[in-house]
Amino acid sequence: MKQSNRIGGRIFIGLTFLFLYLPIFLLIIFSFNAGDSSAVWKGFSLEWYRALFQNRLIMESLYTTLLVSLLATAIATAAGTFAAIGLYSLGRRKRDALLVVNDIPMMNADIVTGVSLCLFFVAFFQGWGAFARWFNGVQGVVELPERLVLGFGTMLLAHIAFNIPYVILNVAPRLRQMDKNLVDAAQDLGCTWMQAFWKVILPEIKPGIVSGALIAFTMSIDDFVISYFTAGSSTSTLAMRIYSMTKKRITPEVNAVSTLLFLSVLVLLVLNNVREVRQERRAQRQDVRPPSFFEKLSMRLSSPAWKWARRGLAGAMACAFVVLTVLLTGATSSQPVVNVCSWGENIDEELITRFEDETGIRVNYQTAESNETLYSLLKSGGADYDVIVPSDYMISQLMEEGMLEELDYSRIPNFALIDQRFRNLPYDPENKYTVPYAWGTLGLIYNTSMVDGEIDSWGALYDDQYAGDVLLIGNSRDALGVALLYLGYSVNTTDEGEIREAFDLVADAGRRGVFQGKVMDEVFQKMEGGNAAIATYYAGDYLSMLDNNEDLAYVIPKEGANWFVDAMCVLKDAPHYDEAMEWINFIASTDANLANMDYIWYASPNTEALERYPAYYQENSEDGEPLDLELYEIMAPPAEVLERCEMYTVLPPETRTLYNDLWIRLGT
């Protein structure tokens, strides 16, 4: 009985650890995968680590993360330590009450902290704007900036704010353990309070300070939610960057960077533990050990002869800190800059470097997860982008709301290269606001080894024959749009009867168990791994799936499909309008379009680029292999195919509400 209990306990513990660590183990394994799939192993390679260190966006965000974590940790540790000492000079009742208050921010949901800080900063900026206008009006000596935006500074403040409680939490117990008479004793022996702090309090609470700092640092590095709400549009931490990279799929680069992040946190923890164990052992042995190098150094530094060296060092550190902060905030103002927001994995990053080298304009390249997140970011007033790259229907909506600025086409000569097919489209009939960036189709992907014969109709999605093997696309517009097409209606219909008919078709298939699930990003794993037979997804993504599973086929069904255009626009009151024009012109060039097409596998709107791409592909492929023209047709379908396709237009609000209601009723 007892024996079996013990075995049961061990198995349980084993399973717990397996559950905890297996996912991380898998992540580490796949970071060494030669292929770019997260499901199929193609051999060992360090390729993704190399790619990682060459990925400028990741490296930039890594730099931001380290900087914000280090600064926040340093400031929060100092502030938290003194706050804890202050708490301990209060009466017991007040102290206990305040310690409870201190615990609340740690238990509070990150999202609440993040949103409230964001609201606070935005409200403060509005008040500041009013004050600055008044102040600049009444005097001319000092000019205060009138427009403040969320950015590195606000994120740093937020990190400091959420780190301080952790420091207090770690320092407080050390103070509680400390004999209160120690400070009295030091003062009694001739110390001022400050000397007593350095000579007695600090050595006593040092372990608490160090572990507080380590935890604060880990929390800072880890944080996603609070940074997300306070970093504004022009700053990204590593976590935010990873999140935006996973919009489409989890690339092995993400695995690699996550592995490195995991390992560095692990190293920090191990270091901390080893340190503690050593200290304990030393305390137990109570041995006399010669002072270590650092102790000798600090002893020497604390002697009066070194007073000026000490002050110099402190001064130098303070200067370095100030310079660093000024550099960080000032870097943007001294150099021309353009703030761009696009999607993850939507540009060949070499283009950014090339543009910067050619023009001297720094590109602050950010990414959003979807049209809807971009929209809410813009609406919240937290963003200060110049150029955005939304999709067709979102452009209509932004135009209707007057959020876009007209472009100066005289400064975008490369607009002439844009194919007639992609000008004056319904979302911008007079073409005053947009320059197309990429286009593609939404089609049907199926696994030829799991399906008999060819599929040429959307009907396959609702066919009992494939029950349990069909993936329903995870957004309402696409899922219902495809059903409308199958029924012979327009994807932009506002007729409630037609929409309800489409909903019934989908819901009925759902009840019959045709769908395996509602998916977005998971479509990659499922289709590549052969876990599902049929899915609805975008052509460009089909091409990357094909790399990992040759059995996949893509078809634009006979009922037609949706096609879409992402186009560059400039926001109203963009702070860097001139630079934005240069950027748009650069991206519209044939070279840039070729590079992008090769990288993202979505078609370019540039006539020359479309013509030259097959040759470009052959030149750039390693073994001079020619482009498979069938695939190229999927990437950039010819005019006759495009004619069968329909573009989304913005729907009236009541129709949008209907979509939402129906979508919720569909459940999972």
Place this chain on the structure above:
Amino acid sequence: MSKELIRLRDCVMSYGDEVVLDHINLYINDKEFLTLLGPSGCGKTTTLRIIGGFLSPTSGDVLFDGVRINDVPPHRRAVNTVFQRYALFPHLNVFENVAFGLRIPKTERDGRKVKLPEREIHERVMEMLSIVNLKGFERRPVSALSGGQQQRVAIARALVNRPRVLLLDEPLGALDMRLRKDMQNELKRIQQEMEITFIYVTHDQEEALAMSDTVVVMDGGRIQQIGTPEDIYNEPKNAFVADFIGESNIIDGVMRADGVVEIFNRKFQCLDKGFAKDEPVDVVIRPEDVDIVDEAAGQLRGTVTSVTFKGVHYDTIVDFYGFKWLIQTTDFCPVDSRIGIKIDPDGIHVMKKSQYSGMFGDYSSYSEEYEELDVVEDEDEDGEGRDAREGGYEE
């Protein structure tokens, strides 16, 4: 014998409505061993902390060598303290603990900061360690020392700075009985050797009597009596002092004339004078001043209710007319035997009635009273309470 060093003038310490010290007036002579004695919460530690500079009195003056020092912070006073539970610095070894004060640069009169040369520090620390018998322990971490050794380090750490006055806050409270006796002698020896003033706080009356030149008995924030140990013991001013110092039977009496006091309606000869005729008084009779005689020959007659063997003597509780006395005698009287007692005139001490009258001196609940005396102050509670009121780290 010597000149006055410290004077507290009308010192009041209060926290809101709570008065901790109530108009304390006290002077301390140079090279004196003075003890502040009293039960927990009597204000003795507060008085010490005022002298040390950790507290500033709500009103009143603290004078040092005739100069008012109310606002002088602790690090600028020529006073050092040995704290309750020693407060040694755990991160430093014995040598560095003792050297701590010497390593702090001192500000000269002209504003220059002077640091002692390392050689002098070494000499002074080693000299001090030999005075407290801790030679050879320099490199030990303080956590590796016994209580008595830690005690010596604390004393050395304070004395190495050559203070004019050493303050000791219940320094022997955490030691066991045997060690305590040794350390009492040690402290007295060091005080005489170093020729400095000791101000010693304790709640242990034996310790106070054994070591002090002067004892200050405190209760309820007030000084009850100041005097030599002999004065305090033999001529207690009120029932509180009589009870707190040693064992006392305290009985209601009436002063019938100079040298005549009436107890239990019987007149006794005594040496006290100067009371009004028929004034009600408290009469103190020490247990060892009572002679047991035959019932017939006794001035008072009573019944033995309990006997405890104490080694040198028996603690015998005798019931006289419903009032129970403690008598310490070498004669054994069995329980329930009838006895008589005789008291010499110099065994009777008459005191004025005070707020403490009727509170002490009855041994009806003898055994419990004994335990009560042995209760060590609950220092934690005391410390926390004080901390909560005062704040931990005031400058």
